[in-house]
Amino acid sequence: xxxxxxSPRHEVTEMGQEVTLRCKPxxxxxxxxxxxxxxxxxxxxxxxxxxxxxxxxxGMPEDRFSAKMPNASFSTLKIQPSEPRDSAVYFCASTRxxxxxxxxxxxxxxxxxxxxx
Amino acid sequence: xxxxxxxxxxLSVPEGENLVLNCSFTDSAIYNLQWFRQDPxxxxxxxxxxxxxxxxxxxxxxxxxLDKSSGRSTLYxxxxxxxxxxxxxxxxxxxxxxxxxxxxEGTQLTVNP
Numbered sequence: 001x002x003x004x005x006x007s008p009r010h011e012v013t014e015m016g017q018e019v020t021l022r023c024k025p026x027x028x029x030x031x032x033x034x035x036x037x038x039x040x041x042x043x044x045x046x047x048x049x050x051x052x053x054x055x056x057x058x059g060m061p062e063d064r065f066s067a068k069m070p071n072a073s074f075s076t077l078k079i080q081p082s083e084p085r086d087s088a089v090y091f092c093a094s095t096r097x098x099x100x101x102x103x104x105x106x107x108x109x110x111x112x113x114x115x116x117x
Numbered sequence: 118x119x120x121x122x123x124x125x126x127x128l129s130v131p132e133g134e135n136l137v138l139n140c141s142f143t144d145s146a147i148y149n150l151q152w153f154r155q156d157p158x159x160x161x162x163x164x165x166x167x168x169x170x171x172x173x174x175x176x177x178x179x180x181x182x183l184d185k186s187s188g189r190s191t192l193y194x195x196x197x198x199x200x201x202x203x204x205x206x207x208x209x210x211x212x213x214x215x216x217x218x219x220x221x222e223g224t225q226l227t228v229n230p
Binding site for chain 2: 031033042043045048050056091093095104105106107108109110111113
């Protein structure tokens with residue numbers, strides 16, 4: 001398997017523009033997570049999907065952020081309008097069942113480095 | 118709210134040394150714990166997953182333990198190599214509104230040749 005695939009790898013955009021980040025989870029995984037990583041705050045969970053349904057979006061910073069998962073193989077994270085403080089690395093992760101008892105192991109994509117100028 | 122703490126924040130050792138990275142968590146509701154490695158500018162690579170029913174996992178020179186009663190996990194690296202230089206992150210899985218993976222801030226490891 002190619003692993004979790006994110007695009008683009010780098011994005012530079014001007015303040016106020018719309019930004020769309022994309023993620024393809026590992027085939028067969030049924031949970032998908034969006035994380036944001038910054039030097040100041042480390043890794044923060046933004047939103048979590050299970051079977052394409054958003055379960056926990058309490059980490060989404062504000063209404064400018066939205067995420068969708070129209071099917072099991074694709075998810076998007078959109079920022080509209082973007083602001084300089086949104087500059088960060090955004091990671092997508094997917095999980096599979098590991099062993100018995102419903103336990104899970106997360107696999108991460110390579111991330112999208114977003115710079116808003 | 119779950120908090121995950123990693124000590125030390127940075128560690129520099131000579132090649133060949135055995136070392137231990139520490140991770141502590143505040144809520145025993147964590148049911149699994151996962152260790153990751155992150156190289157500069159890269160994504161996170163899963164190293165070991167310790168399930169709730171287990172106390173440790175081993176992969177090559179790496180050994181991770183989990184003690185839920187004390188809220189601690191350790192990652193032991195034997196015979197360290199310069200290629201082990203990276204940031205090591207621990208993360209606890211907790212069952213809240215669905216599953217949630219909470220990360221520590223990481224330990225930046227440098228292994229000097």
